[in-house]
Amino acid sequence: GQNIDQPTEMTATEGAIVQINCTYQTSGFNGLFWYQQHAGEAPTFLSYNVLDGLEEKGRFSSFLSRSKGYSYLLLKELQMKDSASYLCAVMDSNYQLIWGAGTKLIIKP
Amino acid sequence: DTEVTQTPKHLVMGMTNKKSLKCEQHMGHRAMYWYKQKAKKPPELMFVYSYEKLSINESVPSRFSPECPNSSLLNLHLHALQPEDSALYLCASSQDEHSGANVLTFGAGSRLTVL
Numbered sequence: 001g002q003n004i005d006q007p008t009e010m011t012a013t014e015g016a017i018v019q020i021n022c023t024y025q026t027s028g029f030n031g032l033f034w035y036q037q038h039a040g041e042a043p044t045f046l047s048y049n050v051l052d053g054l055e056e057k058g059r060f061s062s063f064l065s066r067s068k069g070y071s072y073l074l075l076k077e078l079q080m081k082d083s084a085s086y087l088c089a090v091m092d093s094n095y096q097l098i099w100g101a102g103t104k105l106i107i108k109p
Numbered sequence: 110d111t112e113v114t115q116t117p118k119h120l121v122m123g124m125t126n127k128k129s130l131k132c133e134q135h136m137g138h139r140a141m142y143w144y145k146q147k148a149k150k151p152p153e154l155m156f157v158y159s160y161e162k163l164s165i166n167e168s169v170p171s172r173f174s175p176e177c178p179n180s181s182l183l184n185l186h187l188h189a190l191q192p193e194d195s196a197l198y199l200c201a202s203s204q205d206e207h208s209g210a211n212v213l214t215f216g217a218g219s220r221l222t223v224l
Contacts, residue, residue: 030209042199042215043152050209087151095207096165099151 002026004100006088011106012078020073020086020103028093034062034073035087037102043087046073075105083107115200115216123224124190130219132183132200140164140206141183142213143175144199152199158183159206190223197221 004024012018024032031050035043049055049064049071061074075082088100113134122128132141140159144152157165158177166175172194174186183200197220201213 031211033212040197040220042217043213044215045212048210048212089151091209091211095209095211097154097211097213102149102151104149 002090002092002098004088004090004098006086006100006103008101009104009106011108012075014078014080014107014109016078017074017076018078018105020075020088020105022071022073022088022100024069024071024088024090024098024100026090026092026098029066030091030093030095032062032064032071033089033091033097034071035089036084037087038084046086078107080107080109113200113202113214113216115198115219117219118217119220119222121222121224122187122190124192126190127186127188129187130185130198130200130221132185132216133181134202134214135181136202136214137180138202138204138214139180140203140211141177142201142203143173143183143185144201144215146197146199146218156185157206164206187221190221192223195222 006022034046037043047062054063059076064071085102087102089097116131143155146152155169156175161177176184197218199218200216203211
């Protein structure tokens with residue numbers, strides 16, 4: 001079966017750094033996506049990784065290791081507005097998106 | 110225009126009503142999607158249209174009926190829904206269904222309550 005695991009909830013302090021992990025087992029691999037979703041709103045695209053390594057985009061970075069079936073999203077200089085759910089999704093060999101359950105990130109002052 | 114527009118934002122309907130959710134994009138995307146999302150759960154794929162043809166129907170009950178009148182519009186017709194169908198319905202679009210970097214752009218969603 002296809003499976004994506006990520007922690008249910010994490011708490012971090014404003015100004016700090018947090019790493020949200022995602023492990024996956026899917027039928028094939030055509031890339032891994034991270035989306036941010038604020039409560040009651042639509043998901044918004046953060047990053048896409050298809051090759052091993054780190055992709056940096058401002059305060060957010062995403063890492064991929066295909067051999068380990070592992071990714072993480074790194075958020076630096078945390079702000080209160082970063083409180084949201086972070087969804088990891090993998091595109092399988094049929095170009096279907098398999099979604100993780102999401103990690104709720106709580107930022108404390 | 111880099112947006113997906115969904116209407117209405119909120120909808121309350123009885124189990125015998127017929128209503129429709131509408132979605133529009135003008136990004137030239139050729140794939141459009143309907144997702145259903147319950148609280149604290151990830152989005153759940155319902156339908157995919159690719160080049161205006163139904164590509165995927167994830168065994169969705171017939172009380173949900175999708176329609177793609179043209180490449181910019183996607184509708185979801187609702188009839189005889191159940192209270193458990195209450196959820197946030199998300200429309201999304203992407204360049205092409207079968208490409209690797211297939212980034213989905215989501216609309217703000219239509220929050221449906223079935224009484």
